[in-house]
Amino acid sequence: MKRKFLILSVLALCFSLFAAETIAYFTADSKAHNVITTGGVQIAVQEWADEERTKPFEDVTGVMPETTVTKIVEIKNTGVSDAWVRVMVNKKIVLPTGSVTPDASLVELACNTADWTEKDGYYYYNKVLKPGEVTAPVCTAVSFHADMSNAYQNATATIDIFAQATQSANNGNTAMDAQGWPKV
DSSP, X not given: OHHHHHHHHHHHHHHHHHHHHHHHTSOOOOOOOOOOOOOOOOEEEEEESSTTSOSBOOOOOOOOTTEEEXXXXXXXXXXXXOEEEEEEEEEEEEOSSSSSOOOGGGEEEEEOTTTEEEETTEEEESSOBOTTOBOOOSEEXXXXXXXXXXXXXXXXXXXXXXXXXXXXXXXXXSTTTOOOXXXX
């Protein structure tokens, strides 16, 4: 009897081990692969020499006092994310002789203060610039003042445009409130 009990116990143990191994084969694995890509902020400065925006702005020579030159400056969002935009405009005059100290205020820019706000040496665009969009012009013309004397003959006036952009998502309600502006 003990022997039958021992055999039945061994058989029950073998059967339970076999059943446990069989259950182990009824499993499944699953994997999720998620790709999250960050956005990108990119801009390009566009300069035009005509109102129709068909002729890119190029260097101009032979300008006289009381002359106005068309120079339309816009910024295009070439990135994939909405952006705040600001622009710094630097004017400089270099004279061929050192007879007078150049006065950069004799070169005036017609700047757009309806769509841009001037603060701390920058013009801040008043709207979020969406991908593919172009801003309203920052400036549309450069005028050379009538008070330019003979000392300004053969002078060179340069106007440098420095445009910057930062993300608008979760970054303030206006361009002036935004954080993360690059240093110039």
